[in-house]
Amino acid sequence: MEPSAPQPSGLSLRALVGGGAVVVAICLGLAASYAIGSLERLGDQSERLLASGVDTTRLIEQLADRITDVERTARQYAVLGTPNQARIYQDRRNALLATMEALTARDDVPSVNPALQELRVLLDRIENNLAPTANAQAAGHAFAAMNAIAQRVRDVAQARFDSELSGLQRGVERVRTALLALTVAIVVAALLAALAFARLVSRPVRQITTSIDALGRAELERPVRIAGPRDLQAIGASLDWLRLRIRDLEAQKSSFVRHMSHELKSPLANIRAGIELLREEAGEDAGWRDTADIVERNATRLQRQIDDLLSYAGWQDTQPPQQPRPVALRAMVEQSVQEQTFEARNRGITVATTLANVTLTADPGQLRAVVDNLIGNAIKYSPDGGRVDITLARRGDEIALDVQDQGPGIPAELRERVFEPFYRGPAAATTAGTGIGLSLALTAARANGGSIDIVDSERGAHLRATLPLRPPA
Numbered sequence: 013m014e015p016s017a018p019q020p021s022g023l024s025l026r027a028l029v030g031g032g033a034v035v036v037a038i039c040l041g042l043a044a045s046y047a048i049g050s051l052e053r054l055g056d057q058s059e060r061l062l063a064s065g066v067d068t069t070r071l072i073e074q075l076a077d078r079i080t081d082v083e084r085t086a087r088q089y090a091v092l093g094t095p096n097q098a099r100i101y102q103d104r105r106n107a108l109l110a111t112m113e114a115l116t117a118r119d120d121v122p123s124v125n126p127a128l129q130e131l132r133v134l135l136d137r138i139e140n141n142l143a144p145t146a147n148a149q150a151a152g153h154a155f156a157a158m159n160a161i162a163q164r165v166r167d168v169a170q171a172r173f174d175s176e177l178s179g180l181q182r183g184v185e186r187v188r189t190a191l192l193a194l195t196v197a198i199v200v201a202a203l204l205a206a207l208a209f210a211r212l213v214s215r216p217v218r219q220i221t222t223s224i225d226a227l228g229r230a231e232l233e234r235p236v237r238i239a240g241p242r243d244l245q246a247i248g249a250s251l252d253w254l255r256l257r258i259r260d261l262e263a264q265k266s267s268f269v270r271h272m273s274h275e276l277k278s279p280l281a282n283i284r285a286g287i288e289l290l291r292e293e294a295g296e297d298a299g300w301r302d303t304a305d306i307v308e309r310n311a312t313r314l315q316r317q318i319d320d321l322l323s324y325a326g327w328q329d330t331q332p333p334q335q336p337r338p339v340a341l342r343a344m345v346e347q348s349v350q351e352q353t354f355e356a357r358n359r360g361i362t363v364a365t366t367l368a369n370v371t372l373t374a375d376p377g378q379l380r381a382v383v384d385n386l387i388g389n390a391i392k393y394s395p396d397g398g399r400v401d402i403t404l405a406r407r408g409d410e411i412a413l414d415v416q417d418q419g420p421g422i423p424a425e426l427r428e429r430v431f432e433p434f435y436r437g438p439a440a441a442t443t444a445g446t447g448i449g450l451s452l453a454l455t456a457a458r459a460n461g462g463s464i465d466i467v468d469s470e471r472g473a474h475l476r477a478t479l480p481l482r483p484p485a
Contacts, residue, residue: 029209036202043194050187057180068169071115076162078108083155086138105135115165127168131161216240216248223251232259276318283311309354316384335375336460336483341383341411342367344376345404348383352391360397363387367404370411372481378456382464382477385453386415393419393473409481414467416474427466453477 081104089097112128134157216238223236232255238248287308294300349363356363372379390400398418405412422430433451454464462479 035205039198039201043191043198046194047187047191050190054180054184054187057183068115068118068173071111071118072162072166072169075108075111075115075165076159078104078111079155079158079162082108082135082138083158086155108135127161127165131158131165134158134161212240213244216244220244220247220251223248223255227251227255227258230258230262232262276314280311280314280318283307287311312351316388335377336373337376338371338373339376339379340369340371341379341413342369342404344380344383345387345402345413348380348387349402352384352388356391356394356400359391359394361391361394362399363391363402364399365402365404367402368406370404370406372411372479373483374460374479375456378459379479381456382453382462382479383413385449386413386464386475386477389449389475390415390417390419390473393417395419398472406481407478410462411479411481413477413479414474415476416467416469416472418472420473421469421471422466422473430466431464450475 082101085097085101085104089101109132112131116125116128138155138158219238219240223238226234236248236252236255238245238251287304290304290307291301294304345365345367349365353363355361387400387402390402394400394417400418401414401416403412403414405414431450431454433448450464457464457477457479460479461483462477464475464477467474467476
């Protein structure tokens with residue numbers, strides 16, 4: 013007893029598709045999270061840089077204005093020397109110091125601190141030279157130096173701002189590159205996953221297609237095993253159940269055909285015995301003897317059909333047994349024509365033969381099945397008063413038997429089906445027969461290394477049996 017198919021295991025297609033969708037969603041979520049986080053960080057950095065730049069620029073401009081105010085009030089005090097001018101100068105000086113302290117307190121431009129320290133030293137020096145009797149020229153030089161320092165602070169702050177802006181731009185470029193690489197990686201991963209999924213599915217689909225083709229060709233001995241997702245394994249298990257079911261039905265059909273054929277042999281033997289008694293009783297009565305001949309010919313025809321059924325039933329289970337020996341094919345064809353002459357003559361059909369004297373090594377019984385069925389098929393489908401041409405010729409290491417009739421022919425779309433067992437095409441609706449003649453002939457020809465082909469013909473059917481002179485090794 014053949015072991016049953018294993019139960020489907022593994023993941024289903026739905027689980028695989030769902031899992032793939034979850035993985036893709038996770039990858040896209042991570043990529044989106046990274047992109048959003050990076051954009052937020054860049055936004056914060058740019059906002060801080062902008063705010064810092066605005067504040068620093070404002071303080072630097074304020075520093076320059078305060079230096080100008082201090083210089084103007086200092087010169088006025090040096091000229092007037094009034095207490096009010098001294099108080100105004102101190103106010104301007106304190107405002108300048110406050111601006112310098114504000115710049116020193118900022119952590120975004122620490123590089124300006126040395127310049128601010130120089131500015132304090134100069135401011136103290138100027139205060140010592142403010143009295144009317146002081147050195148006004150020295151104070152003027154100090155103010156010029158302070159303006160130069162203010163410009164230097166502006167340049168240092170601008171350089172610092174430009175550097176931070178360049179860093180921000182580099183960060184944007186890094187994020188853009190990372191996002192591009194992440195996008196490419198996700199696309200490549202998705203393509204690889206799609207290819208893996210396609211490979212995972214295409215292989216069992218091919219196995220299913222191959223198994224279905226094998227079932228169509230009646231190859232029923234090889235178990236159907238499908239590897240892949242659980243759903244496709246279940247289809248494979250169903251196909252294997254179908255294979256076993258078809259095999260059982262074929263076995264039952266063959267058993268039934270054998271049984272019925274054997275059951276028909278007994279009454280057929282009685283008919284033959286009755287024919288002999290009828291001939292003895294008929295004596296010289298021509299009418300009764302003709303009747304006996306008609307009954308005998310039909311009994312012979314029935315015997316041939318029974319033999320065909322038995323051969324078909326036996327060959328379905330195993331390959332036809334081989335008993336090759338030399339066969340004079342011309343004599344076999346002539347004998348087959350002679351046995352079927354009555355039906356041809358009764359319908360006014362002319363059977364023309366062109367037979368080469370050839371001998372080949374083959375199984376005689378199987379060879380006779382090829383010859384009888386090709387000739388009988390041509391006579392059966394020929395119209396009354398038609399013609400059947402039979403040609404036997406040697407072609408190199410092969411022998412070709414051509415049989416052509418003037419019947420309805422075989423349509424191109426039915427050329428494969430006419431060799432199927434029990435198939436009867438539209439032209440067979442008005443003719444008797446079992447529908448296994450050509451199938452049996454093809455099986456017998458192949459068993460001896462040959463083939464049967466349908467040759468294009470302007471009228472009727474043209475069948476050619478090709479057989480090797482010697483059986484294949």
